[in-house]
Amino acid sequence: MARLVLLRHGESQWNLENRFTGWVDVPLTPKGIEEAKHAGEKLRGYTFDRAFTSVLERANETLRLALNVIGQPTIPIERDKALNERMYGDLQGLNKAETAKKYGEAQVKIWRRSYDVPPPGGESLKDTAERVLPYYEQRIKPYLLKGETILIAAHGNSLRALIMELEQLTREQVLELNIPTGAPLLYELDGAGKVVTHRYL
Numbered sequence: 001m002a003r004l005v006l007l008r009h010g011e012s013q014w015n016l017e018n019r020f021t022g023w024v025d026v027p028l029t030p031k032g033i034e035e036a037k038h039a040g041e042k043l044r045g046y047t048f049d050r051a052f053t054s055v056l057e058r059a060n061e062t063l064r065l066a067l068n069v070i071g072q073p074t075i076p077i078e079r080d081k082a083l084n085e086r087m088y089g090d091l092q093g094l095n096k097a098e099t100a101k102k103y104g105e106a107q108v109k110i111w112r113r114s115y116d117v118p119p120p121g122g123e124s125l126k127d128t129a130e131r132v133l134p135y136y137e138q139r140i141k142p143y144l145l146k147g148e149t150i151l152i153a154a155h156g157n158s159l160r161a162l163i164m165e166l167e168q169l170t171r172e173q174v175l176e177l178n179i180p181t182g183a184p185l186l187y188e189l190d191g192a193g194k195v196v197t198h199r200y201l
Contacts, residue, residue, distance in 0.1 A: 001196065002144040002189040005043065006162065007153045009062040010035035010182045018096045022088035022122065025057050035182025036062040040069025042184050042201040049148040050076040052140055054083040054155060062182070063153035082135035085155035089122025115171040125174065129161035136162055141193055159185075166195050 010032030014021040028036065043066060051067065053059045060079065067073045091099060091111065100108045111119040118124040143150055152159070156179050164174045166187060179185070184201045 002147050002193070003046070003149040004140075004144060004166075004187040004189060005046070005048075005149075005151045005201075006159050006179075006185045006187070007039055007062065007066065007151065008156055008159055008179045008181050008183070009056075009058040009153060010039075010065075012058045014093075015181065020088040020091040020094050020096060020099070020119075022085055022092040023056070024092050028058055028061050032058070032062070032181065033065060036065035037069050039182045039184050040066035043070050043151075046070070047149060048072055048075050048151045050078070050143060051151040051153065052078050052080070052083060053153040054085070054158065055079050055081045056084055056155070059083070059153045059155060063151070066151075066153070078139065080135060080139070082131045083152070083154045083158050086125065086128045086157035087123040088119055090120040091122065113175045115174065125157060125161060125164075128157050129164065132158050132161040133165055136165070144189055144193055145191070147191075167198070 009028070011029045012021060012032055013026045013029055014024070016029050039062070051063055053063045063077065064073070067075065096108070110117050114124065116124045116126040118127060140150060140152070159179050160174060160177050163169065163177060169177065185198065186201055187198045188196045190196050
C-alpha cells in the first residue's frame with residue numbers, strides 16, 4: 001500500500017502578520033521553524049522514497065527541516081511552481097483585516113474561499129487546481145502506483161486543491177477545509193491510487 005504525506009509549511013512571517021502571501025517568497029518565523037521540526041518528529045519511523053515541494057522558500061525550508069529531523073536529508077526532491085501557493089494577485093502583501101474593511105468581509109470571503117472566483121489579478125482555487133492536479137497525475141501518482149512513500153511540502157491552497165481530488169470533496173465542502181501549518185496528513189492509497197484511509201499524525 002502506498003503512503004502519501006501532505007505537509008503545509010510552518011508559519012511564515014506573513015502568516016504571522018495576517019497578510020495575503022501568495023507567490024511572495026517570505027521566510028518562516030521562529031514558530032514556523034519549530035513547527036517544521038515538530039512535523040519531522042511526527043514522521044519518525046516513516047521511510048520516504050522521494051519528496052515534492054513548491055519553489056517557494058517557506059515550503060522548501062519546512063521540507064528540509066522535517067527531513068533532517070527524520071534523518072533522511074538526501075532523498076530525491078523535485079521542486080515545481082505547480083505546487084506553489086495560490087497567486088493572490090492584487091491582494092498579495094495586504095493585511096487581511098484591512099482588506100476586509102476596504103472591500104467588505106463578504107467579498108473577501110468570496111475571494112478567499114469560493115471555488116472559482118479569483119481575487120483581482122490572481123487565481124481562484126479552480127485555477128490553482130488546474131496546475132496542481134495535472135502535476136500530481138503526471139509526476140507524483142506514478143510513484144504512488146509503484147507503492148512508494150511520498151512527502152509533499154506545499155501550501156494551504158495547493159494542498160486544498162489536491163485534497164479536494166483525493167477525498168472527492170464537493171465545491172461546498174472544500175470551502176470549509178482548513179489545513180493547519182506544520183501538521184502532517186497521512187493518506188494510505190490502494191493499488192489504483194484511491195484513498196483507503198487518511199488522518200493527521
